[in-house]
Amino acid sequence: MSEPPGAAVSVTEAPPQADTPSPQLAAQRVLPLRRPGRWIATAVVLVLAAQFVHGLATNPFYQWDRFGYWFLRPAVLDGLLITLEVAAYSAVLGLLGGILLALARLSKSPVLRAVSWTYVWALRSIPLIVVLLFLYNFSALYKTLSVGVPFGPAFFSFDESRLATDMVIAVVGLSLNEAAYAAEVVRGGILSVDQGQHEAAAALGLPKGYQFRRIVFPQALRSITPNYVNQLIGLIKSTSLVFYVSLLDLFGTVQSMGSTYPGDIVPLLLVATVWYLILTSAVSVVQFYVERYYARGATRSLPPTPLQKLRAGLTDLRARIRREAAV
Amino acid sequence: MSTEVLTAEVLKNVAATVEVRDVHKWYGAHRVLNGVDLTVRPGEVTVILGPSGSGKSTLLRVINHLEKPEIGHVSVNGELIGVRRQGDRREMGVPPAEGWGRLKELSERAILTQRSRIGFVFQNFNLFPHLTVLDNVAAAPVATGKLSRAKAQELARELLVRVGLGDRTGAYPRQLSGGQQQRVAIARALALRPGVILFDEPTSALDPELVGEVLAVIKDLATSGTTLVIVTHEIGFAREIADRVVFIDGGRIVEQGPPSEVLDRPRHERTRDFLSKVL
Numbered sequence: 001m002s003e004p005p006g007a008a009v010s011v012t013e014a015p016p017q018a019d020t021p022s023p024q025l026a027a028q029r030v031l032p033l034r035r036p037g038r039w040i041a042t043a044v045v046l047v048l049a050a051q052f053v054h055g056l057a058t059n060p061f062y063q064w065d066r067f068g069y070w071f072l073r074p075a076v077l078d079g080l081l082i083t084l085e086v087a088a089y090s091a092v093l094g095l096l097g098g099i100l101l102a103l104a105r106l107s108k109s110p111v112l113r114a115v116s117w118t119y120v121w122a123l124r125s126i127p128l129i130v131v132l133l134f135l136y137n138f139s140a141l142y143k144t145l146s147v148g149v150p151f152g153p154a155f156f157s158f159d160e161s162r163l164a165t166d167m168v169i170a171v172v173g174l175s176l177n178e179a180a181y182a183a184e185v186v187r188g189g190i191l192s193v194d195q196g197q198h199e200a201a202a203a204l205g206l207p208k209g210y211q212f213r214r215i216v217f218p219q220a221l222r223s224i225t226p227n228y229v230n231q232l233i234g235l236i237k238s239t240s241l242v243f244y245v246s247l248l249d250l251f252g253t254v255q256s257m258g259s260t261y262p263g264d265i266v267p268l269l270l271v272a273t274v275w276y277l278i279l280t281s282a283v284s285v286v287q288f289y290v291e292r293y294y295a296r297g298a299t300r301s302l303p304p305t306p307l308q309k310l311r312a313g314l315t316d317l318r319a320r321i322r323r324e325a326a327v
Numbered sequence: 328m329s330t331e332v333l334t335a336e337v338l339k340n341v342a343a344t345v346e347v348r349d350v351h352k353w354y355g356a357h358r359v360l361n362g363v364d365l366t367v368r369p370g371e372v373t374v375i376l377g378p379s380g381s382g383k384s385t386l387l388r389v390i391n392h393l394e395k396p397e398i399g400h401v402s403v404n405g406e407l408i409g410v411r412r413q414g415d416r417r418e419m420g421v422p423p424a425e426g427w428g429r430l431k432e433l434s435e436r437a438i439l440t441q442r443s444r445i446g447f448v449f450q451n452f453n454l455f456p457h458l459t460v461l462d463n464v465a466a467a468p469v470a471t472g473k474l475s476r477a478k479a480q481e482l483a484r485e486l487l488v489r490v491g492l493g494d495r496t497g498a499y500p501r502q503l504s505g506g507q508q509q510r511v512a513i514a515r516a517l518a519l520r521p522g523v524i525l526f527d528e529p530t531s532a533l534d535p536e537l538v539g540e541v542l543a544v545i546k547d548l549a550t551s552g553t554t555l556v557i558v559t560h561e562i563g564f565a566r567e568i569a570d571r572v573v574f575i576d577g578g579r580i581v582e583q584g585p586p587s588e589v590l591d592r593p594r595h596e597r598t599r600d601f602l603s604k605v606l
Contacts (some may be wrong), residue, residue, distance in 0.1 A: 174545035197453060200454070201455075204470075205443025205467070205519070216551035218457050219455075295498065
């Protein structure tokens with residue numbers, strides 16, 4: 001208003017009569033609200049965390065030296081490799097199966113819909129361990145697998161015991177199970193794509209396959225990714241069940257080493273735990289970037305990567321320190 | 328230089344005739360279209376007006392077979408949409424009664440091919456959000472095998488310049504305003520060089536100040552001789568560009584004619600009633 005420009009800087013000189021916006025008010029910084037509750041909670045959490053770490057580090061029960069001995073043992077790494085192989089094959093086959101089942105479920109053919117529904121219903125009802133043991137004993141039930149006319153001649157036949165190695169049984173079992181869950185994840189993703197997208201693709205006369213591959217599925221992947229990764233992490237842990245079809249995965253190795261060296265059971269379990277933690281973390285990192293990739297266009301700007309966040313945080317902090325110093 | 332050739336080709340899309348014959352359409356027990364007959368001549372701009380729920384949008388969607396009519400037929404440039412005649416023997420001198428043969432539903436693939444010759448612009452744009460503006464426009468000519476990827480992108484750039492968005496080719500649709508998105512949608516429809524473009528309330532989802540830029544693009548198309556069928560509530564715009572205004576109510580065409588007749592001297596009570604509400 002008519003105040004001299006210098007008055008805005010020195011707050012003490014002429015305090016404003018009422019709380020109306022004035023140059024004096026504008027020059028004052030607002031003190032942030034103090035949050036004692038937050039500090040108390042932080043202290044409690046820190047104490048608890050410190051106690052937990054202290055317990056982990058000092059309790060002789062964990063035998064960290066034995067953990068160090070086992071962690072990178074070739075037997076453990078072989079087991080880890082089998083876990084990775086089974087999980088990777090099953091994840092890919094399960095997703096492919098899930099996509100086919102979801103498409104069948106969403107198709108106009110009542111037969112395909114019924115088949116897909118029945119498959120999902122059955123495989124979600126039967127425990128994975130039962131599926132695996134069934135497959136394991138499959139060769140006793142059916143000596144050969146053959147392709148041909150029912151009740152008629154067979155064109156090809158396979159000797160089942162040669163085809164079905166432990167690895168194949170494990171992957172087939174997990175994939176069959178995974179496909180049932182993936183089908184629902186994929187179906188949910190496809191349903192989440194706006195109807196207008198289907199219409200626009202149809203109105204442009206885009207070929208059916210192109211509509212799915214390039215228009216609908218990439219958009220569906222945005223909601224499929226978090227759900228499928230959830231599924232995938234479950235799958236990685238389910239691979240521990242392949243121990244029951246005599247495949248020595250990470251858990252199987254740890255289990256059998258534990259029976260050979262009973263004194264090392266706890267460090268061996270820790271080895272398995274840490275490896276599973278590492279696998280899940282790796283999957284989560286991949287998930288972040290996959291989600292970020294499929295967020296293109298869905299949000300106006302992409303979410304920042306951790307590195308970008310760190311840099312922005314540092315810049316903020318520096319600016320804040322400079323501001324504090326200036327006042 | 329090559330861009331000039333393309334422009335010439337873009338403008339060369341042959342204007343199509345649209346014929347709608349006795350089309351009836353039900354949604355369950357509700358009758359949406361009740362015997363619609365409409366002929367749109369090549370290069371003609373037809374504006375369809377009518378109260379909400381009168382069947383305007385359904386009629387438009389029947390033309391490109393997004394909706395299948397229960398009774399009646401649509402043909403574009405003399406080609407039936409969604410069906411084909413089997414055993415047409417008229418040319419062999421068999422009288423029409425027996426000679427027309429049976430009507431058979433077309434395969435999905437054939438219907439998609441027919442749709443690629445009919446442009447459609449939606450009220451909500453329905454751009455593909457995960458593709459850049461350029462890819463949105465270039466997708467259809469590539470997917471339908473009409474152009475190579477490079478050619479299609481060249482064409483897309485050309486079309487985007489034409490709708491005034493030559494500088495936004497790398498943007499994603501959600502980074503654009505509504506008016507810009509609708510202009511991209513028009514460019515996308517143009518990329519297939521359709522003989523006719525159908526507009527389903529192209530400005531209804533836009534903020535008032537953005538309506539003008541979209542109407543300007545449509546006007547540009549109208550003067551370039553493309554056949555246009557436009558469902559809109561913009562009466563002033565209809566008066567300006569329409570060769571013919573069609574008023575629909577209750578799934579029937581109540582009256583049609585040049586804007587000077589239908590808009591200024593409507594013969595039917597229902598038309599007068601509607602116009603008094605929207606003007």
